[in-house]
Amino acid sequence: MIYGEGELIVCQNCKTELENIRQEKLLSKDRLILLKQPERIVQVNYPITKNDNSVKIITAWRVQYNTILGPGKGGIRFHPAVDLDEVTELAFGMTLKTSLVDLPYGGAKGGVRINPENYSDKELEQIARGYVRALFEVLGPHKDIPAPDVNTNPQIMAWMLDEYEKIAGKPSPAFITGKPIEKGGSEGRDRSTARGGFYILEKEYESVIDKSEITVAIQGFGNAGSVMADLLFKAGYKVVAVSDSSGGLYNKDGLDIPKLIDYIYGEENKIKKLITYQEEQKISNEELLTAEVDLLIPAALGGVITAKNAEKIKAKMILELANGPILPIAERTLVNNEIKIIPGILANSGGVIVSYFEWRQNLDNEHWSLEEVNDKLKEKIVGAYEEVKTMARKENLTYRRASYKLAIDRIVKKSNN
Numbered sequence: 001m002i003y004g005e006g007e008l009i010v011c012q013n014c015k016t017e018l019e020n021i022r023q024e025k026l027l028s029k030d031r032l033i034l035l036k037q038p039e040r041i042v043q044v045n046y047p048i049t050k051n052d053n054s055v056k057i058i059t060a061w062r063v064q065y066n067t068i069l070g071p072g073k074g075g076i077r078f079h080p081a082v083d084l085d086e087v088t089e090l091a092f093g094m095t096l097k098t099s100l101v102d103l104p105y106g107g108a109k110g111g112v113r114i115n116p117e118n119y120s121d122k123e124l125e126q127i128a129r130g131y132v133r134a135l136f137e138v139l140g141p142h143k144d145i146p147a148p149d150v151n152t153n154p155q156i157m158a159w160m161l162d163e164y165e166k167i168a169g170k171p172s173p174a175f176i177t178g179k180p181i182e183k184g185g186s187e188g189r190d191r192s193t194a195r196g197g198f199y200i201l202e203k204e205y206e207s208v209i210d211k212s213e214i215t216v217a218i219q220g221f222g223n224a225g226s227v228m229a230d231l232l233f234k235a236g237y238k239v240v241a242v243s244d245s246s247g248g249l250y251n252k253d254g255l256d257i258p259k260l261i262d263y264i265y266g267e268e269n270k271i272k273k274l275i276t277y278q279e280e281q282k283i284s285n286e287e288l289l290t291a292e293v294d295l296l297i298p299a300a301l302g303g304v305i306t307a308k309n310a311e312k313i314k315a316k317m318i319l320e321l322a323n324g325p326i327l328p329i330a331e332r333t334l335v336n337n338e339i340k341i342i343p344g345i346l347a348n349s350g351g352v353i354v355s356y357f358e359w360r361q362n363l364d365n366e367h368w369s370l371e372e373v374n375d376k377l378k379e380k381i382v383g384a385y386e387e388v389k390t391m392a393r394k395e396n397l398t399y400r401r402a403s404y405k406l407a408i409d410r411i412v413k414k415s416n417n
């Protein structure tokens with residue numbers, strides 16, 4: 001056992017993953033012990049004034065799971081159900097992800113427990129600025145660098161940056177990534193998560209000449225999911241199902257993704273729900289997950305593939321664009337059913353890779369072209385993918401296990417130096 005009896009466990013899934021790795025004798029207890037607890041957890045509760053002049057206390061977290069490889073790096077999630085356990089699990093995932101793709105970063109994550117739909121822009125701005133004020137001491141360009149995640153976007157990053165610079169008293173664009181371009185953001189950051197996953201898929205399906213033979217279902221039609229749908233559609237794949245929190249759409253001959261994106265995102269400052277789109281057959285999120293497709297891409301929230309639905313999944317491959325969409329208990333069933341899984345720490349690392357490029361550009365006062373960013377992203381993510389594939393073949397491991405082994409090994413090596 002890595003954990004002693006009675007030890008306080010913050011993230012049950014982190015513990016399960018580490019224990020699984022130990023039991024499978026992939027890495028020894030001595031190596032895993034470095035990752036058994038997060039380095040630092042900060043919870044803050046701060047007030048904002050609502051439009052009706054009432055005061056509301058906002059609860060938020062920043063978790064720096066491990067910083068052996070460099071400053072913390074990880075997004076900030078705004079969600080009504082986010083809690084310390086989830087933020088810790090996401091920070092654990094970031095620790096492995098930055099290591100796997102060989103970035104000079106540790107892993108961190110932030111969460112704000114709100115439903116953004118219940119707040120006006122003015123209130124959201126206060127929430128964003130308040131987060132930075134409350135956590136100023138633990139954040140910074142060389143301490144811990146935030147970024148967007150679920151329900152946070154370039155505008156929120158811009159408010160956070162402005163607040164940080166006000167307190168620091170100097171320009172500090174490298175404090176945060178995923179900013180608007182005019183505030184020092186990188187070309188291509190907005191599409192980088194999906195683009196990175198897409199480069200991996202292009203390698204996986206290299207031998208398939210006619211991509212329209214490959215049917216795809218994508219859960220989540222936000223930043224990650226809608227861009228992935230767009231890239232796959234334009235490359236000729238047949239995207240037959242997509243969904244968002246309101247439900248899904250299905251067309252066995254393939255959905256017209258550009259038309260759908262235009263409908264959902266066509267109006268400024270308003271994202272429509274898929275359920276309001278009249279032209280296609282409606283399906284539920286559960287039906288989408290178990291649809292008869294070649295490739296399933298969860299690109300919404302974590303924990304959607306469970307012990308209950310894993311047995312019904314028919315896809316031959318799952319690419320995790322979301323963080324942690326497959327529960328460890330469900331993974332066993334999927335592996336037994338010979339479903340190939342490209343784990344999130346590899347598949348969705350495009351976002352943090354281009355965040356790193358953004359940070360570098362800020363520190364060096366440069367601005368790279370979109371082509372340069374995409375070329376560098378491709379080189380980095382395909383390099384990591386090849387490394388995982390080689391290790392998986394050599395040691396007869398799943399891609400997830402090979403990814404974990406490579407990532408943890410790199411952290412242990414650095415800690416020994």
Ligand code: NAD
Nearest residue numbers: 150151193220221222223224244245299300322323348351
């Ligand atoms: P987003 O907020 O832009 O979009 C989330 C999408 O998921 C929306 O379409 C929403 O309607 C949908 N959704 C929410 N709840 C749902 C539910 N219960 N069922 C089905 N759909 C639901 O977020 P995003 O940036 O696209 O992130 C999606 C996932 O990708 C998250 O797990 C995030 O951690 C991960 N990710 C994102 C990035 C990034 O750069 N954006 C990077 C790495 C990982």
